[in-house]
Amino acid sequence: MKFSMRWNRWLLGVTLGVVTLAGAAGVLNAAPLRVVSTTAMVNDLVKRVGGAEVSAEVLMGPGVDPHLYKATAADMLRLNRAEVVFYSGLMLEGKMTDVFTRMAKSGKRVNAITAGLPEAKLLKPADFEGHPDPHVWFDVELWAMCVDVVEARLVEASPERKAVFAANAEKARGELAELHAWAKAKAAELQVEKRVLVTSHDAYNYFGRAYGFQVVGLQGISTVSEAALADVAKLTDFIKQRGLKAVFVESSVSHTTIERIAKDSGVTIGGELFSDAMGAAGKIENGYDVGTYEGMIKHNLNTIVEALK
Ligand SMILES: [Zn+2]
Helix, strand or coil: CHHHHHHHHHHHHHHHHHHHHHHHHCCCCCCCEEEEECCHHHHHHHHHHHHHHEEEEECCCCCCCCCCCCCCHHHHHHHHHCCEEEECCCCCCHHHHHHHHHHHHCCCEEEECCCCCCHHHCCCCCCCCCCCCCCHHHCHHHHHCCHHHHHHHHHHHCHHHHHHHHHHHHHHHHHHHHHHHHHHHHHCCCCHHHCEEEECCCCCHHHHHHHCCEEEECCCCCCCCCCCHHHHHHHHHHHHHHCCCEEEEECCCCCHHHHHHHHHHCCEEEEEECCCCCCCCCCEECCEECCCHHHHHHHHHHHHHHHHC
16 A cells, blocks of 8 residues: 555656646647747747747847848858748748748748738738738738638648647637727727828838728838938928827838928827837836737837827
8 A cells, every 4th residue: 555655656746747848848748840930920920829839939120120131141040940931921021032932942831921811901002013012910800810821831830739739829819809809999099080190111001991090101111212302291291281299200110201200390209119020029018018919019009099199
């Protein structure tokens, strides 16, 4: 009896030890899947769906402009070592297209997470040479649809983890639906005629469509071209005519021109918005981390709504 109790206790200890180990390294007790993403917004989705089963790395940090970003030698090493690579797509990472094409040709799992979005949901601005606007993450409902691609591609790379990825993806869809509802309610605090967003480059057209804002950008869809003088004068007139209270600068785009426009038209800078990059991970503001997608969305809406009220 004494012996058997001791044996049982030993067995329990071993079992608990194994369970703890499995918890730390993922359900399969195998090395996590190595996933590299371009932007932090993409990485946020990967982390939601992959959970403890992936080691998620991101190439572009806070304040980095993906339109202009070129892969460094260190990035190439990380990309080559990755088992799965995700990028945003729709030409957002315009200078990395060749890298992705080459990698895909060599058999690497390289995926644009926006690849599965329905054509009818994409905006096609006149001045972007027939290409869709890539800034889809600012419509939370549309961004949530990208969960499907992340889930499918992770399952392809590691079919034995299918159940975990499916459960995580379902949870992510629920959380993003909640965030979308929050964003709609926040926008509704502003009267419709006050919902006018003037900022540096046209990153907010999906945002405008989803949450009922008229959006006026200075630089166009990509930050590659500089603002023309005529645009500056036109924008100043527009701000005066509409009697706007504030305009906004962006974290990943130069502030100079918008600051001049604010001065010329006699309005304030309503704050700095996140456009194509998120904030620093772990930086807490009003209870949310601006280094997360949720924090990015909440920061932008709170900043816009408070400044335009
Ligand atoms: Zn952009």
